[in-house]
Amino acid sequence: MIHGVNAIAAKLGMKRGARVTDMRALVPAIRVEDAEEGEDEKDLARLSHWARRWCPWTRTDDSDGLLLDTTGSDHLWGGEEAMLDDMARAFAAAGLTIRAAVAPTTGAAWALARYAAKPRSMCTEDDLAEMLALLPVAALRIDARTVVLLERLGLKSVGAVADVPRAALVRRFRRDNALSANPVLRLDQAMGRLAEPLMAEEPPPLLRAMRRLAEPIGELESVRFVLAELTGDVVRRMQERGAGARRLRLTGFRVSGGVSTVEVATSRGSRETAHLTKLFDGKLETLDPGFGFEVMTLDVLVHEELDGIQKELTGEDVKDVELFCLIDRLNTRFGPAAVTRPVARGSHIPERAEILAPARAQDAAEPVMIGRKLQRPLRLLRQPEEVRVLYSLPDGPPAQFVWRRKTHRIDKSEGPERIAPEWWREKSTARLRDYYRIEDSEGRRYWIFRQGLPGDGRGGLPLWFIHGLDA
Amino acid sequence: MGMNGHSQKTVLAPDSRKGANVRHAADLRRGETLRPFPKPQLAELMGATRDAGAAGFALAQIPAGKPVLWVQDRMCAEEMGRPYGQGLERFGADRHKLIAVCASDAAGVLWAMEEGLKCSALAAVIGEIWGDPAALDFTATKRLAMRSERTGIQVFLIRFAAGSSLSAARSRWRVTSSISAPHPYDPQAPGVPRWRAELFRARDSRPGLWEAGYDAKAHRLDLSSPLRDPALEEPPLRYSRAG
Numbered sequence: 001m002i003h004g005v006n007a008i009a010a011k012l013g014m015k016r017g018a019r020v021t022d023m024r025a026l027v028p029a030i031r032v033e034d035a036e037e038g039e040d041e042k043d044l045a046r047l048s049h050w051a052r053r054w055c056p057w058t059r060t061d062d063s064d065g066l067l068l069d070t071t072g073s074d075h076l077w078g079g080e081e082a083m084l085d086d087m088a089r090a091f092a093a094a095g096l097t098i099r100a101a102v103a104p105t106t107g108a109a110w111a112l113a114r115y116a117a118k119p120r121s122m123c124t125e126d127d128l129a130e131m132l133a134l135l136p137v138a139a140l141r142i143d144a145r146t147v148v149l150l151e152r153l154g155l156k157s158v159g160a161v162a163d164v165p166r167a168a169l170v171r172r173f174r175r176d177n178a179l180s181a182n183p184v185l186r187l188d189q190a191m192g193r194l195a196e197p198l199m200a201e202e203p204p205p206l207l208r209a210m211r212r213l214a215e216p217i218g219e220l221e222s223v224r225f226v227l228a229e230l231t232g233d234v235v236r237r238m239q240e241r242g243a244g245a246r247r248l249r250l251t252g253f254r255v256s257g258g259v260s261t262v263e264v265a266t267s268r269g270s271r272e273t274a275h276l277t278k279l280f281d282g283k284l285e286t287l288d289p290g291f292g293f294e295v296m297t298l299d300v301l302v303h304e305e306l307d308g309i310q311k312e313l314t315g316e317d318v319k320d321v322e323l324f325c326l327i328d329r330l331n332t333r334f335g336p337a338a339v340t341r342p343v344a345r346g347s348h349i350p351e352r353a354e355i356l357a358p359a360r361a362q363d364a365a366e367p368v369m370i371g372r373k374l375q376r377p378l379r380l381l382r383q384p385e386e387v388r389v390l391y392s393l394p395d396g397p398p399a400q401f402v403w404r405r406k407t408h409r410i411d412k413s414e415g416p417e418r419i420a421p422e423w424w425r426e427k428s429t430a431r432l433r434d435y436y437r438i439e440d441s442e443g444r445r446y447w448i449f450r451q452g453l454p455g456d457g458r459g460g461l462p463l464w465f466i467h468g469l470d471a
Numbered sequence: 472m473g474m475n476g477h478s479q480k481t482v483l484a485p486d487s488r489k490g491a492n493v494r495h496a497a498d499l500r501r502g503e504t505l506r507p508f509p510k511p512q513l514a515e516l517m518g519a520t521r522d523a524g525a526a527g528f529a530l531a532q533i534p535a536g537k538p539v540l541w542v543q544d545r546m547c548a549e550e551m552g553r554p555y556g557q558g559l560e561r562f563g564a565d566r567h568k569l570i571a572v573c574a575s576d577a578a579g580v581l582w583a584m585e586e587g588l589k590c591s592a593l594a595a596v597i598g599e600i601w602g603d604p605a606a607l608d609f610t611a612t613k614r615l616a617m618r619s620e621r622t623g624i625q626v627f628l629i630r631f632a633a634g635s636s637l638s639a640a641r642s643r644w645r646v647t648s649s650i651s652a653p654h655p656y657d658p659q660a661p662g663v664p665r666w667r668a669e670l671f672r673a674r675d676s677r678p679g680l681w682e683a684g685y686d687a688k689a690h691r692l693d694l695s696s697p698l699r700d701p702a703l704e705e706p707p708l709r710y711s712r713a714g
Binding site: 320322323325326327329330333334338339340341342344350353354356359373374375376377378379380381382403404406411412413414437438439442443444445468469470471 | 521522523524525526527528530538540548549551552553554555556557558559560561562566567569570571572573574579582583586587589590591592593647648649650651654657659660661664665666667
């Protein structure tokens with residue numbers, strides 16, 4: 001059996017899958033080497049990792065190709081053409097000749113790399129249809145049976161298939177759900193009309209629990225039941241390892257083919273069945289069972305060391321864990337950007353001195369604050385808002401200000417607290433800030449600042465901003 | 472319990488108080504202490520826009536240095552600003568133990584508050600809702616009130632630009648800032664914050680109007696009758712029994 005042929009042999013009519021004796025009969029002079037099962041795949045996988053020198057996302061494609069997502073990486077090589085040149089050079093140095101293509105869709109790149117006349121082709125969105133039209137129908141990534149079928153119908157090139165009225169094609173292939181048997185879907189993928197998500201090769205999950213189900217399930221209740229069982233399995237195994245899950249993925253494998261997944265994350269390692277199960281609340285609904293799941297798996301994608309928690313008599317540790325559970329539940333609903341805690345930073349500019357950072361992140365070391373406690377307001381506006389202020393030039397305290405179209409008369413004020421611009425971070429025209437704590441005639445307290453001084457050479461008259469509201 | 476109408480100065484503290492913590496022993500002899508929150512419950516504070524007083528009033532009643540969940544809807548975050556940890560520390564809170572959540576709408580805020588009430592590690596939940604959203608109905612407040620009482624976590628529902636819709640809150644207050652106490656060293660500067668707190672509906676105490684002040688050293692909220700103007704000086708029971 002012939003596993004592979006080189007270019008010259010192919011020209012002589014040698015075919016993959018044919019018997020060696022038959023081919024010897026055709027060309028007695030052929031040289032035969034023993035194939036090593038599986039070695040090609042391994043080599044290709046290694047090549048795929050090696051190809052990450054051009055872009056961060058690569059994977060093997062079938063048994064004979066590499067797929068690289070170079071979006072945003074090509075400019076590092078001086079454009080797509082230069083990048084292809086560099087690839088050809090690097091592969092040549094490794095003793096390999098390549099056929100390469102750059103195209104806006106995976107399907108088009110696949111077709112051009114394998115069937116284009118030139119060993120290197122580049123294609124933009126505009127000439128996509130034109131370049132594909134010349135290729136044989138096999139370039140549509142369809143199986144041999146469908147190729148034969150199309151050829152029998154008289155459709156020899158991709159262009160011919162594209163020219164057939166769409167309705168007729170769709171009707172002819174309406175029963176073929178598999179992508180490889182349906183030229184309409186394949187054509188849509190190649191032309192970019194149908195999305196083709198790129199699935200990267202992922203490291204295998206660290207832990208996996210699986211349930212094969214006697215009957216396919218689709219109801220939420222059953223899924224929840226299976227999830228509880230899977231969580232129990234995972235938790236038991238994590239206990240043995242002394243680990244806690246940080247990220248979990250529940251996958252349902254449909255009877256009809258295809259998978260549906262949900263992922264959850266925790267703010268710190270956890271192996272409590274109830275907590276982990278609860279994280280999936282409200283997310284299970286997004287699973288699409290189709291005609292039902294026949295297999296379900298729960299993968300621990302990320303875990304961390306978690307020693308047995310000693311429950312102290314005071315219960316303090318338990319409470320800490322509860323707090324993290326709360327953060328997890330909030331995170332699953334609102335997203336990590338909305339669930340925050342204040343974190344101090346090394347800066348004096350108020351909006352940089354303390355930021356609201358995602359609560360999930362591990363507590364970063366905070367800079368140690370030395371000095372007196374600062375009089376800061378209870379609430380800080382997201383953006384300082386400009387106010388019109390009555391004050392005595394050049395740098396007297398404010399007497400009255402207009403904020404959001406209403407006038408506040410200032411009765412008491414304290415300041416200024418001067419905060420100089422951070423010249424190592426900001427433009428040279430950044431102006432200093434003079435902060436005042438003020439109270440208006442009704443007792444409402446605010447934190448406002450004047451940006452700059454008249455005549456500091458960094459702009460005209462200074463502007464005033466309100467930055468905080470104080471209780 | 473109820474408020475004694477003759478009390479002129481009352482002291483309110485979230486935790487158990489000792490005699491040493493009380494500032495005006497003479498007043499206490501005349502009256503009695505008011506504890507509007509004998510046990511943790513849902514309090515609704517009607518705040519004013521452009522005024523951060525309500526949040527200070529709430530923080531002054533939360534045990535110092537305990538974990539707090541503070542949930543805002545998007546409108547409150549935009550209009551009134553986000554909590555600022557260094558400022559919170561002036562009111563006894565520990566900013567390392569604050570969880571600040573910004574939800575997109577009132578339904579999200581209510582959900583987060585209920586989640587918070589399931590977590591016994593929290594000392595208090597503060598929720599801020601803008602306007603009168605449909606999600607904030609009597610049932611929603613009732614759920615919060617019952618859960619708060621069951622789990623023993625104090626809940627402050629702060630509302631801005633709100634009408635007085637139906638609510639199951641155990642006490643409902645109108646809180647605005649008022650002129651601060653004189654600064655000990657600088658007459659021009661704002662001093663210790665004070666608020667005008669009007670209890671307009673309560674289940675187990677009488678409505679009334681107080682001047683509230685915060686004592687940072689003892690982490691304590693002081694309530695006193697608001698009469699500063701002698702022309703208005705009348706028997707204090709007029710205010711305390713006005714409801």
